[in-house]
Amino acid sequence: MANDNKVKQHIPKELRYSMRDFQNEFPNDSACLEYIKNQRWPEGIAPCAKCKCDRKHHRVGNRTAYACDHCGNHIYPLAGTIFEKTSTSLRLWFYAMYLMGSTRCGISAKQVQRETGVTYKTAWRMFKQIRSLLSDGDLQLEGPTVEVDETYFGGVRKFQRGRPMRGDKKKTPIVAIVQRGGKVVARAVPDTTGKRLRKLIRKHVTPGSVIYTDEYYGYFRVSQMQDRLGRRMHYKHFTVKHSDGIYVRDGHIHTNSVEGFWSLVKRGIGGVYHSVSPEYLQTYLDEYTFRYNRRHKGNQQFKAILERASLPAA
Ligand SMILES: [Zn+2]
Numbered sequence: 001m002a003n004d005n006k007v008k009q010h011i012p013k014e015l016r017y018s019m020r021d022f023q024n025e026f027p028n029d030s031a032c033l034e035y036i037k038n039q040r041w042p043e044g045i046a047p048c049a050k051c052k053c054d055r056k057h058h059r060v061g062n063r064t065a066y067a068c069d070h071c072g073n074h075i076y077p078l079a080g081t082i083f084e085k086t087s088t089s090l091r092l093w094f095y096a097m098y099l100m101g102s103t104r105c106g107i108s109a110k111q112v113q114r115e116t117g118v119t120y121k122t123a124w125r126m127f128k129q130i131r132s133l134l135s136d137g138d139l140q141l142e143g144p145t146v147e148v149d150e151t152y153f154g155g156v157r158k159f160q161r162g163r164p165m166r167g168d169k170k171k172t173p174i175v176a177i178v179q180r181g182g183k184v185v186a187r188a189v190p191d192t193t194g195k196r197l198r199k200l201i202r203k204h205v206t207p208g209s210v211i212y213t214d215e216y217y218g219y220f221r222v223s224q225m226q227d228r229l230g231r232r233m234h235y236k237h238f239t240v241k242h243s244d245g246i247y248v249r250d251g252h253i254h255t256n257s258v259e260g261f262w263s264l265v266k267r268g269i270g271g272v273y274h275s276v277s278p279e280y281l282q283t284y285l286d287e288y289t290f291r292y293n294r295r296h297k298g299n300q301q302f303k304a305i306l307e308r309a310s311l312p313a314a
Contacts, residue, residue, distance in 0.1 A: 015298030022098050022302075032090035033064055037077040039310035048073050080312025082129040088122055096126045097309060101302030104291065106268035131283040133308040134290040141179040143209035147258040148201060148219065150175045150192045153269070153281055172278040174285065177204050178257040183293040186261070186285040188278065194218045198225055207233040212255050215239045261292060 026032050037044060041057070044066060048055040050073040057066035057075055065074040078084045083093055095116065099107045109123035116123075152171040175197065176186040185204045189196055197218045202225060205211065213219040223237040238253045265288050294301045 012298070015300065017098075017102070017298060017302055019098075022095070026091060026094050029090045030059075032094050033059075033077065035094075035306070036081070036083070036090075036310045037066060039307060040077055040312075041075075046075050048075075077310075082133065082309060082313075088118065088126065092116055092118065093126060093130075093309075094306070096123070097130055097305045098302050100127070100130055100287070101291070101305050104295075105264065106287070128280070128283070130305065130309065131280075131287045134283070134286040134305070136183075136185070136286070136289055136293055139183060139185055139204065139293075140206060141177060141183060141185065141204050141209075143179065143206040145180045145210045145212070145252075146177055146205050147180065147212045147255040148175065148177045148197070148205075149214065149255055149258040149262070150197075150216070150218075151262055153188070154278060172281055174281070175200055176258050176261055177201065178261055180257050184258075184261050184289050186265070186289050188281040188285060192216075192218050194221060198222065201225065201235070202227065202233065205235070207235070210236045210238070212238050212240060212253060214255060215241055261288075264288060264292065 026035070040046075044057045045054050046057055046066075047053070048057075048068040048071065050071045051068060055071075056069045058069060059065075060067050060074065064078050065076055067074050083090060086093070096107075096112060099112065107127070109120055109127055112118065112123040112126070113120045118126075151174050153174055154171045173189050173192045174186060175189055175192065176184055177200065178184045185200075187200060189200075194217070198221065201211070201222060207227070211219075211222055213222070219237065219239070222235055225233045225235055227233055240253055240255050265285070268288060269284060290305075291301060294304055297304075
């Protein structure tokens with residue numbers, strides 16, 4: 001907790017978003033519904049299916065519907081969103097998203113259960129659905145310098161540096177690519193073969209970038225990589241000898257950025273979520289990635305989650 005506060009102090013005042021700000025902006029369900037409606041249809045101006053043109057719409061009583069000012073035809077801002085079929089109040093959903101956007105290490109369903117009185121199952125389901133919106137997809141890291149590393153999740157010790165023994169099927173490998181001073185891509189993968197690693201690098205790392213890894217043989221051919229058309233990608237590959245206890249060589253040859261990301265995920269999943277099944281691992285990684293990629297943005301984290309949640313699933 002002390003650590004969390006320390007981090008927040010680095011966020012400029014105008015980017016902070018306190019609990020009080022949240023309460024002022026979203027005092028009740030109506031305010032939340034208005035927000036979602038305005039995200040989708042600014043000022044309530046939406047195409048009316050009956051009038052066949054854009055019309056202003058107004059709220060219909062206490063319902064989650066808005067009616068065309070001209071013909072009365074209804075539109076539903078929650079249609080197609082994670083809120084559509086929920087019996088949980090919108091404000092509680094917003095609060096869960098606020099918590100998710102303002103933590104660094106993660107929020108447990110237990111904590112939300114304690115604070116709001118919803119059942120553990122409800123809280124857990126809300127987080128699961130919010131998490132499902134947070135993938136940064138096919139993000140391309142701009143370079144010029146990235147670090148790539150793999151770790152394993154699962155088994156008795158949830159995270160271990162060492163690679164699993166053959167036949168140890170309980171462990172799920174995760175690969176992270178971090179742009180120094182920038183964004184991260186993290187993927188739960190079926191294996192960490194050279195082919196798999198190179199495919200991820202090709203997809204997410206700009207040609208010509210400098211790539212730092214440890215000495216794992218899966219990275220051996222990175223500097224000779226080609227794109228799909230057979231053109232060289234001109235990656236400059238440097239390795240760090242972790243096995244010798246050498247973590248920084250020549251000042252810049254290190255993987256400290258990716259280690260920093262791992263420690264965030266490990267602390268979070270190990271300490272807050274306690275256990276994660278492999279099938280959900282990617283969505284947890286998406287949650288940590290989402291926050292990491294917006295770590296300097298303060299209040300925009302919450303608003304960025306809201307933006308995703310306000311729009312119908314594609
Ligand atoms: Zn109309």
